[in-house]
Amino acid sequence: MKKIFFNSLILVIVLILTSCGVPSVEKPDSTNNTSTGKKLSKAEQLIKSMTLEEKIGQLFIIRPDSLDLNLTTEQISNPKAYGVIELNNQMIESMKAYHIGGIVIFQKNILSPEQLTDFINEMKKQSEISLFVGIDEEGGPVSRIANSKGFDVIRYESMEAIGLTKDSKNARNVGLTIGSYLKQYGFNIDFAPVADVNTNPENIVIGNRSFGSNPALVAEMVSEEIDGFHQAGVMSCIKHFPGHGDTKGDTHKGVVSTEKTWEELKQCELIPFINASQNTDMIMVSHITTPNITSDGLPSSLSNEMIEGKLRKEMNYNGVVITDSMAMGAITQEYTSSTSAIKAILAGADIILMPENFVEAYNGIYNAVKDGTISEKRIDKSVLRILSLKEKYKGK
Numbered sequence: 040m041k042k043i044f045f046n047s048l049i050l051v052i053v054l055i056l057t058s059c060g061v062p063s064v065e066k067p068d069s070t071n072n073t074s075t076g077k078k079l080s081k082a083e084q085l086i087k088s089m090t091l092e093e094k095i096g097q098l099f100i101i102r103p104d105s106l107d108l109n110l111t112t113e114q115i116s117n118p119k120a121y122g123v124i125e126l127n128n129q130m131i132e133s134m135k136a137y138h139i140g141g142i143v144i145f146q147k148n149i150l151s152p153e154q155l156t157d158f159i160n161e162m163k164k165q166s167e168i169s170l171f172v173g174i175d176e177e178g179g180p181v182s183r184i185a186n187s188k189g190f191d192v193i194r195y196e197s198m199e200a201i202g203l204t205k206d207s208k209n210a211r212n213v214g215l216t217i218g219s220y221l222k223q224y225g226f227n228i229d230f231a232p233v234a235d236v237n238t239n240p241e242n243i244v245i246g247n248r249s250f251g252s253n254p255a256l257v258a259e260m261v262s263e264e265i266d267g268f269h270q271a272g273v274m275s276c277i278k279h280f281p282g283h284g285d286t287k288g289d290t291h292k293g294v295v296s297t298e299k300t301w302e303e304l305k306q307c308e309l310i311p312f313i314n315a316s317q318n319t320d321m322i323m324v325s326h327i328t329t330p331n332i333t334s335d336g337l338p339s340s341l342s343n344e345m346i347e348g349k350l351r352k353e354m355n356y357n358g359v360v361i362t363d364s365m366a367m368g369a370i371t372q373e374y375t376s377s378t379s380a381i382k383a384i385l386a387g388a389d390i391i392l393m394p395e396n397f398v399e400a401y402n403g404i405y406n407a408v409k410d411g412t413i414s415e416k417r418i419d420k421s422v423l424r425i426l427s428l429k430e431k432y433k434g435k
């Protein structure tokens with residue numbers, strides 16, 4: 040009897056131990072990449088749940104005015120008139136329909152600190168995925184907020200004046216100061232610093248927006264200003280790759296070229312870009328053509344040779360690439376909004392900035408994916424960069 044009891048007791052103990060000690064089989068984790076076992080980032084997880092339409096929307100940063108489909112392209116591009124200053128129902132519908140990646144504010148969209156903050160916050164609320172909210176606030180002549188009435192912010196004469204001090208700490212303070220007030224109003228990216236080296240006295244576009252004519256000085260100033268922006272929790276975007284400082288024309292009005300070779304640019308114009316490429320959050324590619332560098336005859340913003348060949352492979356830049364405004368004459372005089380958008384993505388750009396006709400550009404990309412001109416894998420590559428950058432600055 041004792042033996043039977045003892046054997047039964049052992050059996051019970053064994054059953055208890057096996058039931059407690061053997062781990063249960065876990066369900067597959069959707070956050071893991073089943074092919075590698077590596078845990079997916081939040082950006083990678085998000086992409087898996089996104090529709091093609093949502094992905095394409097992330098490729099665009101547009102004027103808020105472009106959300107109002109009742110406005111013409113001429114009204115949207117007007118520098119002073121027809122500026123939207125608050126969300127209306129049409130704009131909300133457009134945000135839901137096109138899932139835009141970001142907006143860029145201009146002076147005509149600004150009335151007061153209160154209006155600006157409310158406007159930005161409302162747009163953020165209407166976006167399911169966090170928005171890039173950008174502005175050209177370079178310090179000096181191109182400063183949308185500092186040059187608006189009613190804003191109590193520090194104003195700078197120019198970045199050239201900062202460069203003349205030869206003290207890079209002053210450039211860092213510029214980034215921190217501008218970044219801090221931009222953050223206060225709801226912005227998370229400044230399309231600055233200007234990394235162009237102003238070497239051509241006939242240049243009508245860059246001038247005193249640049250830190251100067253010495254590439255080493257400009258490189259140091261640019262890097263310090265980026266650090267200032269980052270200290271304030273604001274993203275930076277250096278411009279205008281591969282260098283607009285030795286040109287004469289204005290890409291706002293038409294085609295502009297540089298006759299320099301790549302080796303010549305590396306001796307001057309490219310130095311600030313190379314120096315800051317691993318620290319900046321975005322690089323803006325200009326529309327200048329480079330006949331002695333690329334053979335495609337295209338503006339740099341549409342050139343695969345320039346973006347994928349030079350910027351990505353040779354300079355080893357894997358961050359976000361954004362075009363200069365696609366509403367500029369160098370683009371609109373030669374290409375439709377649809378064609379230029381498709382070419383920019385095929386060239387390797389991640390973000391299309393302010394196409395002249397946003398809806399046409401959006402539909403152009405969508406149709407190009409559907410007909411196989413652009414693969415969805417190519418779209419995913421850019422969207423991953425974009426979402427990863429947004430995640431990096433989320434909550435900052």
